[in-house]
Amino acid sequence: xxAAPLIxxxxxxxxxxxxxxxxxxxxxxxxxxxxxQMAALLMAVVFRGLERHELAALTDAMLASGSRLxxxxxxxxxVDKHSTGGVGDKVxxxxxxxxxxxxxxxxxMSGRGLGHTGGTLDKLEAIPGFRTGLSLVEAKAQTVKIGxxxxxxxxxxxxxxxxxxxxxxxxxxxxxxxLIAASIMSKKLAEGLNALVLDVKRGSGAFLPALEQALGLxxxxxxxxxxxxxxxxxxxxxxxxxxxxACGNALETEEAILGLRGEGPPDLMAVTYALGVExxxxxxxxxxxxxxxxxxxxxxxxxxxxxxFEQVIEAxxxxxxxxxxxxxxxxxGAVEVFCAPATGVVTAVEPRTIGRAIVAMGGGRVTVEDxxxxxxxxxxxxxxxxxxxxxxxxxxxxxxxxxxxxxxFAALSKAIGIDADLxxxxxxxxxxxxxxxxxxxxxxxxxRRL
Amino acid sequence: xxAAPLIxxxxxxxxxxxxxxxxxxxxxxxxxxxxxQMAALLMAVVFRGLERHELAALTDAMLASGSRLxxxxxxxxxVDKHSTGGVGDKVxxxxxxxxxxxxxxxxxMSGRGLGHTGGTLDKLEAIPGFRTGLSLVEAKAQTVKIGxxxxxxxxxxxxxxxxxxxxxxxxxxxxxxxLIAASIMSKKLAEGLNALVLDVKRGSGAFLPALEQALGLxxxxxxxxxxxxxxxxxxxxxxxxxxxxACGNALETEEAILGLRGEGPPDLMAVTYALGVExxxxxxxxxxxxxxxxxxxxxxxxxxxxxxFEQVIEAxxxxxxxxxxxxxxxxxGAVEVFCAPATGVVTAVEPRTIGRAIVAMGGGRVTVEDxxxxxxxxxxxxxxxxxxxxxxxxxxxxxxxxxxxxxxFAALSKAIGIDADLxxxxxxxxxxxxxxxxxxxxxxxxxRRL
Numbered sequence: 001x002x003a004a005p006l007i008x009x010x011x012x013x014x015x016x017x018x019x020x021x022x023x024x025x026x027x028x029x030x031x032x033x034x035x036x037q038m039a040a041l042l043m044a045v046v047f048r049g050l051e052r053h054e055l056a057a058l059t060d061a062m063l064a065s066g067s068r069l070x071x072x073x074x075x076x077x078x079v080d081k082h083s084t085g086g087v088g089d090k091v092x093x094x095x096x097x098x099x100x101x102x103x104x105x106x107x108x109m110s111g112r113g114l115g116h117t118g119g120t121l122d123k124l125e126a127i128p129g130f131r132t133g134l135s136l137v138e139a140k141a142q143t144v145k146i147g148x149x150x151x152x153x154x155x156x157x158x159x160x161x162x163x164x165x166x167x168x169x170x171x172x173x174x175x176x177x178x179l180i181a182a183s184i185m186s187k188k189l190a191e192g193l194n195a196l197v198l199d200v201k202r203g204s205g206a207f208l209p210a211l212e213q214a215l216g217l218x219x220x221x222x223x224x225x226x227x228x229x230x231x232x233x234x235x236x237x238x239x240x241x242x243x244x245x246a247c248g249n250a251l252e253t254e255e256a257i258l259g260l261r262g263e264g265p266p267d268l269m270a271v272t273y274a275l276g277v278e279x280x281x282x283x284x285x286x287x288x289x290x291x292x293x294x295x296x297x298x299x300x301x302x303x304x305x306x307x308x309f310e311q312v313i314e315a316x317x318x319x320x321x322x323x324x325x326x327x328x329x330x331x332x333g334a335v336e337v338f339c340a341p342a343t344g345v346v347t348a349v350e351p352r353t354i355g356r357a358i359v360a361m362g363g364g365r366v367t368v369e370d371x372x373x374x375x376x377x378x379x380x381x382x383x384x385x386x387x388x389x390x391x392x393x394x395x396x397x398x399x400x401x402x403x404x405x406x407x408x409f410a411a412l413s414k415a416i417g418i419d420a421d422l423x424x425x426x427x428x429x430x431x432x433x434x435x436x437x438x439x440x441x442x443x444x445x446x447x448r449r450l
Numbered sequence: 451x452x453a454a455p456l457i458x459x460x461x462x463x464x465x466x467x468x469x470x471x472x473x474x475x476x477x478x479x480x481x482x483x484x485x486x487q488m489a490a491l492l493m494a495v496v497f498r499g500l501e502r503h504e505l506a507a508l509t510d511a512m513l514a515s516g517s518r519l520x521x522x523x524x525x526x527x528x529v530d531k532h533s534t535g536g537v538g539d540k541v542x543x544x545x546x547x548x549x550x551x552x553x554x555x556x557x558x559m560s561g562r563g564l565g566h567t568g569g570t571l572d573k574l575e576a577i578p579g580f581r582t583g584l585s586l587v588e589a590k591a592q593t594v595k596i597g598x599x600x601x602x603x604x605x606x607x608x609x610x611x612x613x614x615x616x617x618x619x620x621x622x623x624x625x626x627x628x629l630i631a632a633s634i635m636s637k638k639l640a641e642g643l644n645a646l647v648l649d650v651k652r653g654s655g656a657f658l659p660a661l662e663q664a665l666g667l668x669x670x671x672x673x674x675x676x677x678x679x680x681x682x683x684x685x686x687x688x689x690x691x692x693x694x695x696a697c698g699n700a701l702e703t704e705e706a707i708l709g710l711r712g713e714g715p716p717d718l719m720a721v722t723y724a725l726g727v728e729x730x731x732x733x734x735x736x737x738x739x740x741x742x743x744x745x746x747x748x749x750x751x752x753x754x755x756x757x758x759f760e761q762v763i764e765a766x767x768x769x770x771x772x773x774x775x776x777x778x779x780x781x782x783g784a785v786e787v788f789c790a791p792a793t794g795v796v797t798a799v800e801p802r803t804i805g806r807a808i809v810a811m812g813g814g815r816v817t818v819e820d821x822x823x824x825x826x827x828x829x830x831x832x833x834x835x836x837x838x839x840x841x842x843x844x845x846x847x848x849x850x851x852x853x854x855x856x857x858x859f860a861a862l863s864k865a866i867g868i869d870a871d872l873x874x875x876x877x878x879x880x881x882x883x884x885x886x887x888x889x890x891x892x893x894x895x896x897x898r899r900l
Contacts, residue, residue, distance in 0.1 A: 007622035011496060036485035040621035043493035046461060171490035172457035 003027075003037040010044040018057035025061035029160045035167055042164075042173040050178040055220065056227050058178075062186035065160035069107055069140055069192040076147070077283035078105045080191055081275050082184055083199040084207050084217065085117035087351035088242030091199065092120045092150070093256035094264065094272045095279075097308035100148035101299040102276075104283040107143045107191050108150045109157065113364050113372075114169070116355030117207070118252065121152050126250035126329055126374035130318030146311045158186040177213065181220040185228070195231045195282030197275055198222075200434075203240030203427050205351025211236075218434040226436045233278050234434040237271050238427035241349040241384050244268035248363050248377010251398060254326040255379075260306040261323075267383075267429055270450050273297075274430050332375040332398035336405045338412050340388040347424075348384055348417035357411030361404045373400060378408055380416070383449055384426040388418060453477075453487040460494040468507035475511035479610045485617055492614075492623040500628040505670065506677050508628075512636035515610035519557055519590050519642040526597070527733035528555045530641055531725050532634055533649040534657050534667065535567035537801035538692030541649065542570045542600070543706035544714065544722045545729075547758035550598035551749040552726075554733040557593045557641045558600045559607065563814050563822075564619075566805030567657070568702065571602045576700035576779055576824035580768030596761045608636045627663070631670040635678070645681045645732030647725055648672075650884075653690030653877050655801025661686075668884040676886045683728050684884040687721050688877035691799040691834055694718035698813050698827010701848060704776040705829075710756040711773075717833075717879055720900050723747075724880050782825040782848035786855045788862050790838040797874075798834055798867035807861030811854045823850060828858055830866070833899055834876040838868060
């Protein structure tokens with residue numbers, strides 16, 4: 001495999017053929033193309049992009065590098081959700097059992113937190129005993145048995161993507177829409193899905209903050225899914241403030257459990273229901289949003305959704321009693337209340353500052369090998385637009401010790417803005433619905449935060 | 451050293467500080483920054499370029515990675531010439547002894563052929579016994595003793611450049627003006643020069659064919675030299691046809707010897723004199739071009755220049771009698787005359803086709819480890835603009851065997867165009883003079899080929 005001429009062609013604005021992408025990814029995975037050539041090519045892709053046929057070929061090649069979940073002959077529809085990630089985004093923990101409780105199988109493969117954003121696997125592993133490292137055989141069996149499994153990317157799935165992602169992470173080539181799309185879709189398409197729903201975050205705390213970038217990523221992933229026989233829909237949601245109140249692994253798991261019990265914060269539930277409606281529609285369970293929403297609300301109110309989560313936890317080796325008694329989750333060594341430093345309107349709760357503070361407190365990773373402390377984080381009750389009085393409690397910090405509390409306080413002081421008036425409006429919580437047919441701007445509710 | 455944030459900054463159009471370049475190159479040379487991060491950064495530089503201060507810092511860092519020739523306290527001026535390379539470009543072999551014969555020390559460090567262009571070291575090594583791998587101590591002693599040394603880049607000189615060049619060669623990051631300039635200048639500035647003269651080739655056979663690219667490279671290198679206390683001047687010369695008649699290592703060495711004996715082809719001598727004049731002016735040996743030219747012509751006519759080449763050959767272990775008797779150079783196994791296939795005007799002698807054929811015949815390298823056959827090549831007497839008759843001998847092919855002759859004939863048939871009229875004029879042989887003060891377009895002689 002002579003990689004240099006391919007690098008030069010991409011550098012000069014040309015395209016690689018599907019056969020070239022296929023051979024290149026295979027040679028790279030087999031170690032016959034070195035990291036330094038792939039790094040140069042990836043940087044050229046950052047500047048030149050990928051044509052639609054190249055993106056499909058790259059994704060196919062990554063998919064072909066590993067195994068897939070295969071559900072041939074099983075009639076139950078399979079639908080998954082993917083989020084581009086944010087701070088406080090524990091939607092998956094509520095949504096997967098909730099949708100599974102409505103008769104849609106959810107074979108969910110998630111990631112770990114890296115950078116300022118959290119990861120579903122880390123949140124699940126806050127549950128004592130919970131195993132995310134299932135094999136594909138185990139994952140398939142559990143999906144068929146209880147309709148839901150929540151696992152990490154196994155060594156069997158898209159190994160080329162694992163290697164490429166690790167390389168991109170250290171070569172400044174993460175922030176390229178086609179590479180992001182290919183990475184996500186190579187894993188999702190390996191899940192044997194009938195449809196996929198995307199939660200594409202935008203705003204200051206999102207991976208791609210600008211609306212145009214978020215729309216571009218959504219459309220790229222939708223094209224890729226549709227081209228590969230997997231109908232795909234995306235919702236654009238706000239990540240200019242954390243979602244819900246809890247930020248930090250065990251704290252978010254607790255909030256997700258509260259959500260499944262009907263006690264979740266309204267913004268978390270609004271996003272969860274909106275995505276759940278899309279999943280039920282895509283699965284063909286319901287024909288209208290209203291009916292789908294009703295079905296989801298019933299599954300929640302009846303306790304079937306919470307019970308489904310208990311089944312998942314039990315099947316994956318965790319202690320299912322955490323759903324009844326979240327105090328069984330690991331608890332932080334120190335807790336302190338954070339009070340508003342001034343009277344006024346909350347103008348901002350900056351997610352990146354919060355996310356970085358959680359990493360600094362030990363609740364996230366700087367390198368993939370880092371061990372994390374699931375107990376640390378914060379619960380912020382104030383939202384942009386809220387009126388607060390000086391000295392009023394607006395958050396709690398959960399830390400290992402006094403040093404951690406200090407880090408948390410410093411981050412909250414910086415992240416939470418208070419001023420005489422709101423200034424810029426927060427982003428509408430759910431602003432756009434994107435399908436293969438186009439972009440629909442959704443009506444903004446009177447409280448933009450919901 | 452955290453390289454990823456530096457890669458991201460360059461990718462996004464920012465600049466690295468001199469301290470960052472310095473630390474990065476040091477860490478890379480020490481193996482603490484891996485090739486894949488450097489490859490991604492280099493590709494980002496291909497797209498984003500380098501600011502003047504960054505280029506200076508990168509060059510300094512590469513220079514600082516190794517040793518230099520130091521001539522403190524030695525009054526003799528040192529001046530070198532660098533060519534961006536072409537086909538048939540044996541100027542260095544004539545120029546270095548010629549200028550040294552005029553009282554300017556020439557500590558010349560050259561490269562090997564790679565791609566379609568030849569390299570001075572390969573031409574010198576066609577001389578039986580000639581050693582180009584001198585240490586810096588040997589090189590300095592020889593320079594002081596006889597005023598001229600012709601060596602390769604030693605392991606002591608700019609090791610960071612060696613590693614970077616090898617990486618660029620396989621990652622599509624060779625063709626970036628700032629990287630080319632930094633690579634060349636990091637070596638030239640290690641020679642302890644008082645001034646530097648550049649021969650920047652343009653035209654189809656040049657590394658950077660377009661005039662604007664050639665001018666850009668010249669100006670970038672001049673800025674770098676001047677910023678580092680080494681006055682630098684460039685001439686732009688034609689590489690839309692081979693220089694001189696001989697192409698191939700031993701054949702070119704023979705033609706260079708003929709040049710030193712006053713029997714060189716006019717275009718080779720015109721370029722040699724023009725560069726020599728710049729070198730004598732830069733060294734302060736003469737104050738006017740006319741006087742400098744006269745001095746060079748005298749050194750040649752008197753035989754002192756040829757004698758200087760004998761001294762260099764002898765000092766470096768070669769057989770000096772080749773200057774008197776070029777038949778002592780290794781001889782090809784097979785020689786055949788190539789005749790004009792038609793009557794008309796020669797419209798083109800395409801250097802890349804010739805250069806690639808020599809590589810295919812065994813006279814150049816595909817990888818740096820390849821051994822080369824110094825005897826192969828061709829001597830082309832026809833120049834663009836010449837009128838030829840069908841069947842008239844216009845070239846000779848020198849090869850190992852009949853297969854090589856066939857390769858040579860095929861290349862000449864393709865490279866030499868013959869038509870009813872000239873069509874496009876060849877480039878003026880020496881078209882521009884570039885200094886720190888600007889670009890001067892030189893008057894075109896009636897025969898543009900001279």
